Ligand SMILES: O=P(O)(O)OC[C@H]1O[C@H](OP(=O)(O)OP(=O)(O)O)[C@H](O)[C@@H]1O
């Protein structure tokens with residue numbers, strides 16, 4: 582941690598716990614069941630958007646019974662800040678997506694720029710179907726046109742959240758719950 586980072590302890594002291602680990606694990610089990618039904622036996626590419634989706638992806642993969650092929654992309658537009666800017670691609674998919682079903686797995690659908698760009702990139706690479714899977718979606722009117730989650734775990738108020746993979750200035754990703762700044 583660099584010394585210029587705002588204090589995680591101070592943020593936690595002023596934050597609300599929205600969903601604890603047990604609640605999230607239960608939601609993710611249900612998502613896995615729904616995804617199995619949608620895949621109907623097809624072996625999908627399980628494409629994780631790093632870094633934020635890391636923890637969700639691990640839990641979700643264990644909740645899906647259909648075999649999947651793992652790959653990941655790294656795209657970031659917040660870069661440790663609490664408001665987004667343009668998307669930076671740090672790693673593109675390695676698996677050939679031609680004619681594949683893709684489970685596009687991310688932690689949060691906020692304004693939607695990230696998932697829209699990655700989803701469109703998968704389609705450009707020839708994916709037959711992209712199912713957008715997000716642990717949470719923020720409720721506000723800033724969502725870009727043309728993107729929605731096909732599978733969503735929980736809905737969030739319009740507040741900056743962290744934990745369960747999501748960062749507060751690159752801190753707090755391994756907190757076992759979702760917290761919201763006041
Ligand atoms: O819907 P949007 O407004 O585009 O925001 C959602 C994206 O922002 C976060 O990534 P971030 O850029 O913070 O990178 P990270 O995954 O490394 O935390 C999050 O993991 C999503 O990918």
Ligand code: HPA
Nearest residue numbers: 691740741742743747748
């Ligand atoms: O509220 C958020 N928290 C963490 N990462 C994010 N990326 C987009 N919105 C958020």
